[in-house]
Amino acid sequence: MSGSVIRIERISSRSGGVEEPVVTSKGYQLADPAHGKHRHHAEHATYVKTLDEAVALIERGFSLRMGAKGKAPSLIAPKSLRIVRAS
Numbered sequence: 001m002s003g004s005v006i007r008i009e010r011i012s013s014r015s016g017g018v019e020e021p022v023v024t025s026k027g028y029q030l031a032d033p034a035h036g037k038h039r040h041h042a043e044h045a046t047y048v049k050t051l052d053e054a055v056a057l058i059e060r061g062f063s064l065r066m067g068a069k070g071k072a073p074s075l076i077a078p079k080s081l082r083i084v085r086a087s
Contacts, residue, residue, distance in 0.1 A: 003085035005051040008058075010066055011080050017068035019076075021054065028054045029065040031075050039063065040075055055083050 010019045021028050026047040031039040038044060046062065048054050058064060058078045067073030 003087060005055050005083060006086050007084040008051060008054065008064065008066075009082045009084060010076050011082050013068065014071060017071065019066040019068045019071070021051070022065045022067050022073045030054060030057050030062040031065070033061040033063070058083070 008021050013019045024047065027049045028047065028051070030046045030048065032044060032046055033039060035041070035044040046057065048057065054064060058081060061078060063075040063077050064081060065073050066076045
């Protein structure tokens with residue numbers, strides 16, 4: 001696919017608002033599938049600064065931490081994400 005990433009969406013958001021990637025002081029937070037059931041632990045987090053970098057990892061199977069106002073952030077699997085690119 002071509003074009004820079006402008007948005008990453010959760011295909012089926014939880015009720016209560018649109019979920020967006022969580023941005024921390026370190027950047028977007030992703031979880032490496034190589035850590036199995038421990039991938040959600042903070043010490044295994046991978047951080048990137050841009051959505052393009054995040055998508056490169058999502059395409060390799062990384063989960064993305066997403067949240068919405070009033071909802072606790074959670075890891076979302078790649079199959080549940082839609083990548084929106086500029087034309």
